[in-house]
Amino acid sequence: MYKSCIFDLDGTIINTIQSMTHSISLTMGEFGYAPIDEAHTKKFVGDGYRKLVERALLYSGDNELIHYEEALVIYEKTFQENCLYQVKAYDGMPELLKDLKAKGIKLGVLTNKGHDRAVECVESVYGKNFFDQIIGEGNGIKVKPDPAGALLMAERFSLQPSSCLYFGDTNTDMKTGRNAGMDTVGVTWGFRDRQELEAFEPKYIISHPREIQHVFE
Known part of the structure; x- marks a missing residue:
C-alpha cells in the first residue's frame, strides 16, 4: 500500500501551459523573435526554466545563444508577473x-x-x-x-x-x-x-x- x-x-x-507560453513569448519578443506557440512550449518545458529559455532561443534562430544570459533575467521577471496566467x-x-x-x-x-x-x-x-x-x-x-x-x-x-x-x-x-x-x-x-x-x-x-x-x- x-x-x-x-x-x-x-x-x-x-x-500551466498558457502561463509559460505567454511568458516565453514575451521574452522572445524582447529580442525581436516571433511568439512561441503552445505546441512547441510543451516540448520545451519540463527540465527547468533555463532549458526552456535555451530551447526557445535555439528554435527562434539564436544558434549561438548570444541572448541567453539576458533572456534568463527577462524570463524570470516576466514569469514572476505572469505565473498565474490562466492556470x-x-x-x-x-x-x-x-x-x-x-x-x-x-x-x-x-x-x-x-x-x-x-x-x-x-x-x-x-x-x-x-x-x-x-x-x-x-x-x-x-x-x-x-x-x-x-x-x-x-x-x-x-x-x-x-x-x-x-x-x-x-x-x-x-x-x-x-x-x-x-x-x-x-x-x-x-x-x-x-x-x-x-x-x-x-x-x-x-x-x-x-x-x-x-x-x-
Missing part, C-alpha cells in the same frame, strides 16, 4: 487529491519550476497547506531527473521510497521516479504523449485521475 503520492506540477496537477486544475484532479488526503495519504509536489513560483501556483489553485510538502527548483536541490528532491520528500515523510507513488507527464518525471526507486504513474493529459511515457515502463499509465483511485481502495 502506498503511503504517499508525489506529483509533478506542470502538466500533472495544474494546466487551472485538470479535470478530476481536485477530487482525487481530496480522496487521497481523506485516506491519510501524504501529498507532495516536486517540480523543476522555481520554488517560490511553485508554491504560489499550487496555493492559488488548491489553497494554502493543502499539500504536505512542495519542493521546487532552488535551495541547492538538483533538478529532475536527479532523484535528490524525491528522496528528500520521502525522508521528510519518514517513508521508504518504495512507499511513494510518483506522478508525472514527461520522460523527465518517469526517470525521476525510477531513479528514486519509486513506482511511477504516467499521466496522458499533460504536455507529452503516451508513447513517450510508455518508453519508460511506468507502473501505471492513466488518462484521467479517477483511473488510479482503485489502487487505494
